[in-house]
Amino acid sequence: MTQEATDARAVPTADWVSIADLHRDPFPIYRTLREEAPVHWVPAINRYLVTSYEACHIVENDQEVFSANETDSLMKRAMGHSMLRKDDPEHQADRKSYGSVLRPKAIKQTWDAIFRNNSDKFLARLKAEGPGADLIWEYAAPYAAENLRQIMGFHNASQEDMQRWSQTMIDGTGNYADDPEVWAKSEKSSAEVDAAIDEILPRLRKNPDSSLLAGLASMPIPLDAIRANMKMTIGGGLNEPRDVLGVAVWALLSNRGQLDQVTAEPALFPTVFEESVRWIAPIGMYPRETTRNTELEGMQLPAGARLGVAVGAGNRDPKVFDDPEVFDINRPKKPHLAFGGGNHFCAGAWVARASVAAIALPQLFNALPNLRLDPDQPATEAGWVFRGMTSLPVVWDQP
Numbered sequence: 001m002t003q004e005a006t007d008a009r010a011v012p013t014a015d016w017v018s019i020a021d022l023h024r025d026p027f028p029i030y031r032t033l034r035e036e037a038p039v040h041w042v043p044a045i046n047r048y049l050v051t052s053y054e055a056c057h058i059v060e061n062d063q064e065v066f067s068a069n070e071t072d073s074l075m076k077r078a079m080g081h082s083m084l085r086k087d088d089p090e091h092q093a094d095r096k097s098y099g100s101v102l103r104p105k106a107i108k109q110t111w112d113a114i115f116r117n118n119s120d121k122f123l124a125r126l127k128a129e130g131p132g133a134d135l136i137w138e139y140a141a142p143y144a145a146e147n148l149r150q151i152m153g154f155h156n157a158s159q160e161d162m163q164r165w166s167q168t169m170i171d172g173t174g175n176y177a178d179d180p181e182v183w184a185k186s187e188k189s190s191a192e193v194d195a196a197i198d199e200i201l202p203r204l205r206k207n208p209d210s211s212l213l214a215g216l217a218s219m220p221i222p223l224d225a226i227r228a229n230m231k232m233t234i235g236g237g238l239n240e241p242r243d244v245l246g247v248a249v250w251a252l253l254s255n256r257g258q259l260d261q262v263t264a265e266p267a268l269f270p271t272v273f274e275e276s277v278r279w280i281a282p283i284g285m286y287p288r289e290t291t292r293n294t295e296l297e298g299m300q301l302p303a304g305a306r307l308g309v310a311v312g313a314g315n316r317d318p319k320v321f322d323d324p325e326v327f328d329i330n331r332p333k334k335p336h337l338a339f340g341g342g343n344h345f346c347a348g349a350w351v352a353r354a355s356v357a358a359i360a361l362p363q364l365f366n367a368l369p370n371l372r373l374d375p376d377q378p379a380t381e382a383g384w385v386f387r388g389m390t391s392l393p394v395v396w397d398q399p
């Protein structure tokens with residue numbers, strides 16, 4: 001538990017860590033850091049980086065000491081003040097406004113059929129153009145974007161708009177270099193989202209459907225909160241399903257034994273999903289800020305300390321997971337940190353599991369016979385705040 005700093009250890013500095021190295025491959029860095037201490041001051045990112053499972057877990061379950069309402073947050077500048085940067089009770093009011101739209105019953109009644117239809121549509125296009133493709137940009141990204149567009153109720157936008165909005169606003173959220181061009185693109189997207197919301201809300205008030213925006217249209221929620229929460233959900237609900245889909249396919253195609261096991265027993269796809277997000281957490285790091293002097297797993301932290309909660313590192317903590325660097329669907333089941341925890345636990349976890357584990361993965365392996373990595377073009381991965389495949393060239397046997 002957290003407590004006032006007493007005989008806690010001073011936090012070591014890791015001045016050897018660079019953003020470029022984290023972006024390329026954070027995992028060897030996390031391993032070295034974790035072996036020394038659960039928390040480091042990392043000058044390159046201007047944050048205390050939390051890398052042990054236990055410390056990440058403590059932070060996400062104690063909003064009194066570890067606030068999500070970060071000072072000078074770039075996310076607030078790029079997207080407005082969403083639920084993700086609020087503590088309770090303010091956070092709870094916004095979170096409640098999402099109602100049951102993203103929950104299992106609504107998924108079963110409404111979204112499952114839509115996800116299936118979207119997957120069919122993009123797979124049919126792949127097959128028509130095959131027998132090879134970049135699975136990220138020709139399947140995973142448009143599939144995730146189209147699902148999210150429909151769930152959110154952006155009937156006046158395209159899946160391409162969703163992808164552009166998501167990426168440019170995420171770039172704004174990470175614009176620590178204060179690049180004016182990045183801000184310009186992010187602000188343009190933010191204005192486009194505002195305009196789309198202004199246009200669609202009256203339409204959905206008149207003709208409500210099952211979407212998030214339709215639910216919000218009938219509630220006494222301030223427009224600023226609707227706008228900010230929609231932008232955060234566009235930023236947070238698209239890349240992650242895309243990235244877990246890419247990582248899961250890549251991991252299976254790189255581990256023939258496990259692929260054969262799943263092909264023989266498709267009920268294992270949910271296990272593949274959970275192991276994929278443990279192995280490479282799509283959101284690898286998220287911020288928090290201390291509200292007072294405190295102690296975290298024996299380490300001293302001052303009030304106002306900006307933390308980077310590296311759940312991507314916690315998910316590979318050998319104190320919790322044996323042989324943590326290895327992708328292994330047969331490892332003993334233990335809770336991972338990929339969906340966060342506490343009051344900000346991912347609101348879209350059921351949507352992600354349904355759309356990726358229950359629909360996309362089985363349909364993909366079923367539709368594309370003898371799916372394999374393209375021997376001439378290696379797959380690439382990158383990122384640490386968000387991590388996933390940047391390309392996944394594959395080939396299959398065209399019937």
Ligand code: HEM
Nearest residue numbers: 083084237240241244282286338339340344346347348352
């Ligand atoms: C594999 C896919 C996904 C992963 C790994 C993921 C991960 C996360 C994480 C780690 C957080 C907490 C961040 C923090 O505490 O600062 C979060 C929050 C959130 N996620 Fe997801 N997410 C995924 C998919 C989705 C989808 C598909 C949606 C929407 C349809 C979504 C909507 C949200 C929302 C609204 C929050 C904010 C919750 C709150 O503040 O109470 N996520 N997600």
